[in-house]
Amino acid sequence: MIPLSALNHYLFCPRRAALIHVEGIFESNEHTLRGDIVHEHTDLRGYEVRQGVTLLRALPVFSVRLGLNGKCDIVEAEPARAISNFKSQISNFRFLKPVEFKLGRRRRWENDDAQLCAQALCLEEMFGIPVPRGAVFHADSKRRREVEFTPGLRRLTEEATRELHALLSAGPERSLPPAVFKSACQECSLYEVCLPQVTSQPATLAQASRALFQT
Numbered sequence: 001m002i003p004l005s006a007l008n009h010y011l012f013c014p015r016r017a018a019l020i021h022v023e024g025i026f027e028s029n030e031h032t033l034r035g036d037i038v039h040e041h042t043d044l045r046g047y048e049v050r051q052g053v054t055l056l057r058a059l060p061v062f063s064v065r066l067g068l069n070g071k072c073d074i075v076e077a078e079p080a081r082a083i084s085n086f087k088s089q090i091s092n093f094r095f096l097k098p099v100e101f102k103l104g105r106r107r108r109w110e111n112d113d114a115q116l117c118a119q120a121l122c123l124e125e126m127f128g129i130p131v132p133r134g135a136v137f138h139a140d141s142k143r144r145r146e147v148e149f150t151p152g153l154r155r156l157t158e159e160a161t162r163e164l165h166a167l168l169s170a171g172p173e174r175s176l177p178p179a180v181f182k183s184a185c186q187e188c189s190l191y192e193v194c195l196p197q198v199t200s201q202p203a204t205l206a207q208a209s210r211a212l213f214q215t
């Protein structure tokens with residue numbers, strides 16, 4: 001089983017996913033720490049009912065078919081019929097909608113949408129009902145962005161999951177995916193470990209290696 005968060009890392013940058021899940025390296029920065037704070041509330045397992053909608057917090061989910069597991073921050077759920085006992089409701093939902101909390105302002109990111117779609121694929125397998133859409137709650141702007149799980153997004157999510165399994169199952173013998181230096185690297189908590197400005201340029205890397213090891 002691969003954690004759902006690894007899929008997000010992989011679509012952000014395959015090298016970041018490999019550094020974390022193959023090399024076992026993780027560093028925090030402002031963004032990861034703020035993300036932890038955003039998730040403080042949603043990490044507390046439980047449920048509440050608001051205006052007829054049951055909100056399941058920190059719901060563990062998995063897909064045997066895709067080899068994924070993790071948790072949904074919030075799942076909005078509606079039972080097929082009213083039952084007073086919550087435990088009886090759990091197999092009785094007619095509507096499920098995952099909601100993921102993310103840092104930042106309202107903006108579409110492919111990696112966030114694929115992580116949410118993977119949660120939906122898990123819910124569909126677990127509960128046997130279609131999950132056509134979800135939402136991302138952007139903490140900075142306090143606005144929701146609706147996400148439809150289109151065939152294209154489902155295909156992207158499943159393909160990325162297969163590629164991620166191949167990357168992680170190869171283990172440390174396989175070399176890390178190459179660094180590709182881009183503006184998003186400045187936000188990456190592994191910037192100082194990865195050193196993309198050097199490692200993305202073979203000539204610069206060779207020069208740095210010579211300077212380090214051949215003097």
Ligand code: SF4
Nearest residue numbers: 013016180185188194
């Ligand atoms: S610094 Fe850039 S290339 Fe390196 S792991 Fe992070 S996102 Fe990927």
